[in-house]
Amino acid sequence: FCHGAGANRSQFGEEARALTAAGFGVLLFDWPGQGESPGSIHWNEGERAALRQVIAWAEAQPEIERTRLGAYGFSMGGYTLSQVAAEDSRLAAIVLASTPSDQREQVHYQYGRLGPLGEWPALYALRRGGMQIELRKPIDEVKKITPRPILNLGGSGDFLVAPSMAHDLANAAAQPSSVYIVAGAPHGNYLLAGGTAYLERVVSFFQGALLTRPS
Numbered sequence: 420f421c422h423g424a425g426a427n428r429s430q431f432g433e434e435a436r437a438l439t440a441a442g443f444g445v446l447l448f449d450w451p452g453q454g455e456s457p458g459s460i461h462w463n464e465g466e467r468a469a470l471r472q473v474i475a476w477a478e479a480q481p482e483i484e485r486t487r488l489g490a491y492g493f494s495m496g497g498y499t500l501s502q503v504a505a506e507d508s509r510l511a512a513i514v515l516a517s518t519p520s521d522q523r524e525q526v527h528y529q530y531g532r533l534g535p536l537g538e539w540p541a542l543y544a545l546r547r548g549g550m551q552i553e554l555r556k557p558i559d560e561v562k563k564i565t566p567r568p569i570l571n572l573g574g575s576g577d578f579l580v581a582p583s584m585a586h587d588l589a590n591a592a593a594q595p596s597s598v599y600i601v602a603g604a605p606h607g608n609y610l611l612a613g614g615t616a617y618l619e620r621v622v623s624f625f626q627g628a629l630l631t632r633p634s
């Protein structure tokens with residue numbers, strides 16, 4: 420599980436419990452500079468390198484079936500996950516939840532109502548922090564993930580990442596990429612808005628994508 424910005428690994432407690440109850444092993448971690456992890460936040464190669472290390476650690480565990488590794492990324496966690504999954508075939512199934520398809524478009528959606536004076540400072544802050552928003556956009560990266568299955572999640576009430584971006588990612592990746600929009604959900608909190616139907620959708624996705632494929 421790849422948590423979002425300003426959060427930590429505890430963000431996915433209910434999802435982790437649902438998957439472990441279904442027989443999956445689950446690994447939760449904190450991005451560099453967040454939660455209990457040292458380091459700094461840039462959303463660039465540092466985070467990508469951290470995720471590759473997480474995958475390598477999971478793959479090395481004796482109880483893990485190496486061909487059945489999946490990943491779930493939320494928001495900026497999904498942003499980084501799309502970039503790593505595009506080049507790392509060890510991830511056989513991907514969930515991108517409230518993931519911006521294009522960071523510039525996400526900033527426009529969040530701050531555009533304030534005009535250029537709202538957007539420019541946000542873009543400047545991202546670039547100053549080390550994020551290369553023009554490079555490796557998720558809408559381009561997902562094309563490299565298929566034909567591995569992708570589930571694109573969103574919330575109909577998301578005020579940070581437009582729900583339409585889940586459809587944009589699915590359309591860019593083509594099949595087998597699916598979309599599930601949780602009615603009434605803001606940026607996250609899918610369980611509160613969608614109830615157990617949301618958890619069941621996540622579990623069933625990983626069951627279909629990972630357990631029915633050859634080992």
